[in-house]
Amino acid sequence: MKVVHRLLLVAVTCWLREGGAPTVAGDPAPACGGMPVPYPFGLKLQYARSVEFLLNCNTSEESRPRLLLGDMPIRKISVEDSTMVVSQPELYDCYDKDGNLTNRSGDLFINLTSFPQYRLSDTRNNLIVLGCDTYALMTYEGGTFQSGCVSYCNNSVDLAKGITCSNLGCCQSIPKGLKTLRLRILSLDSHKSVWQFSPCGVAFVGDRKSFNISNRTLPTSNDLGKKTDLVLDWMIGWDVTCAQAMLNWSSYACGNNTYCNDYAGGPGYRCFCKAGYEGNPYNRLHGCQGN
Numbered sequence: 001m002k003v004v005h006r007l008l009l010v011a012v013t014c015w016l017r018e019g020g021a022p023t024v025a026g027d028p029a030p031a032c033g034g035m036p037v038p039y040p041f042g043l044k045l046q047y048a049r050s051v052e053f054l055l056n057c058n059t060s061e062e063s064r065p066r067l068l069l070g071d072m073p074i075r076k077i078s079v080e081d082s083t084m085v086v087s088q089p090e091l092y093d094c095y096d097k098d099g100n101l102t103n104r105s106g107d108l109f110i111n112l113t114s115f116p117q118y119r120l121s122d123t124r125n126n127l128i129v130l131g132c133d134t135y136a137l138m139t140y141e142g143g144t145f146q147s148g149c150v151s152y153c154n155n156s157v158d159l160a161k162g163i164t165c166s167n168l169g170c171c172q173s174i175p176k177g178l179k180t181l182r183l184r185i186l187s188l189d190s191h192k193s194v195w196q197f198s199p200c201g202v203a204f205v206g207d208r209k210s211f212n213i214s215n216r217t218l219p220t221s222n223d224l225g226k227k228t229d230l231v232l233d234w235m236i237g238w239d240v241t242c243a244q245a246m247l248n249w250s251s252y253a254c255g256n257n258t259y260c261n262d263y264a265g266g267p268g269y270r271c272f273c274k275a276g277y278e279g280n281p282y283n284r285l286h287g288c289q290g291n
């Protein structure tokens with residue numbers, strides 16, 4: 001039980017109202033399997049801002065081409081808020097009535113170290129744990145830090161009625177600016193006392209905008225192997241602040257009618273359209289336009 005005491009239990013509200021995403025205005029962008037690849041990204045070096053923004057469109061499969069960041073399939077790139085959504089597996093474990101493990105996914109390990117401009121988004125992602133005898137541990141930045149959360153219930157619960165995190169599928173925020181994250185799913189008592197209504201657990205770090213706990217039930221063996229949306233923040237420059245980047249106008253990335261924002265206090269900066277303007281803030285030619 002020692003490990004349990006080390007868990008940092010933070011109850012957070014996990015329902016944010018979903019805001020309308022602005023549509024991308026600007027130059028027609030290349031696409032991979034129907035997914036637009038807006039500047040500063042590109043499939044060829046001459047269309048990308050730099051080699052770090054080159055993306056791989058994997059056409060080697062029989063299925064339709066897939067846009068990849070490393071080995072992570074990309075689901076969406078947003079230039080308006082400098083985020084990228086990638087697809088990641090949910091973790092799971094299942095037990096029989098004696099508490100023997102019957103099925104378990106491996107740990108999830110995310111390593112963005114070789115992509116200097118990406119961080120896990122702390123404003124968009126939560127750790128979500130579903131199950132009545134389930135906990136998940138997050139280890140980050142070389143194993144120095146660990147936190148996690150526990151979901152425990154002694155009766156079958158209806159997640160559709162869930163309005164708080166406690167007991168009904170817990171959710172917790174993640175630290176700011178992570179480049180690496182390891183996630184493990186575990187059980188306190190091998191689901192022995194809850195097996196009849198909760199034989200399995202599920203855990204993932206994912207986009208709270210696209211997650212609705214009302215759409216889920218306590219996991220069973222039919223709910224294994226799902227994918228979740230993980231949100232990455234990206235920076236246009238990662239070794240300078242806004243103030244430093246502005247000193248060199250020819251390499252400064254933000255277009256007309258934008259403002260510059262230091263990421264997590266910098267170094268690292270991102271561009272955003274000024275209020276009342278929209279478009280691709282990284283397009284130096286057109287910038288953001290009034291509407």
Ligand SMILES: *[C@@H]1O[C@H](CO)[C@@H](O)[C@H](O)[C@H]1NC(C)=O
Nearest residue numbers: 056058059060061068070071
């Ligand atoms: C493309 O996908 C195939 C099948 O998933 C994989 O074997 C191959 O390594 C991928 N190629 C690249 C360049 O990622």
Ligand SMILES: *[C@@H]1O[C@H](CO)[C@@H](O)[C@H](O)[C@H]1NC(C)=O
Nearest residue numbers: 096097098099100101102190
């Ligand atoms: C299941 O657990 C029981 C009790 O711990 C043990 O005796 C048994 O060998 C286990 N069965 C399997 C198939 O592992």
Ligand SMILES: *[C@@H]1O[C@H](CO)[C@@H](O)[C@H](O)[C@H]1NC(C)=O
Nearest residue numbers: 102103104105221223224225
């Ligand atoms: C575990 O679940 C996966 C995904 O549903 C399935 O492919 C696999 O066969 C299962 N393994 C066992 C031992 O049940």
Ligand SMILES: *[C@@H]1O[C@H](CO)[C@@H](O)[C@H](O)[C@H]1NC(C)=O
Nearest residue numbers: 110111112113114115142180
């Ligand atoms: C993460 O990836 C980097 C670069 O590929 C590598 O040097 C490093 O060892 C990896 N970190 C871990 C914890 O595996």
Ligand SMILES: *[C@@H]1O[C@H](CO)[C@@H](O)[C@H](O)[C@H]1NC(C)=O
Nearest residue numbers: 152153154155156167193194
């Ligand atoms: C479930 O837990 C509650 C609160 O700890 C307790 O009052 C109740 O008796 C428990 N029910 C069962 C069936 O163990």
Ligand SMILES: *[C@@H]1O[C@H](CO)[C@@H](O)[C@H](O)[C@H]1NC(C)=O
Nearest residue numbers: 209210211212213214215216
């Ligand atoms: C939840 O389910 C409703 C109704 O099936 C659907 O309209 C909605 O898009 C789902 N929400 C999410 C976040 O999956």
Ligand SMILES: *[C@@H]1O[C@H](CO)[C@@H](O)[C@H](O)[C@H]1NC(C)=O
Nearest residue numbers: 015016017018212213214215
């Ligand atoms: C979540 O799903 C429920 C049931 O499908 C729906 O009534 C509710 O509006 C959804 N909430 C959000 C924020 O999408």
Ligand SMILES: *[C@@H]1O[C@H](CO)[C@@H](O)[C@H](O)[C@H]1NC(C)=O
Nearest residue numbers: 050245247248249250251252
């Ligand atoms: C400004 O940026 C340009 C383009 O990246 C570069 O060629 C030039 O050396 C930079 N000038 C200074 C003073 O750093």
Ligand SMILES: *[C@@H]1O[C@H](CO)[C@@H](O)[C@H](O)[C@H]1NC(C)=O
Nearest residue numbers: 255256257284285286287288
């Ligand atoms: C950018 O803004 C400046 C100053 O407002 C203006 O002179 C210039 O024409 C604009 N460039 C474009 C491409 O809109």
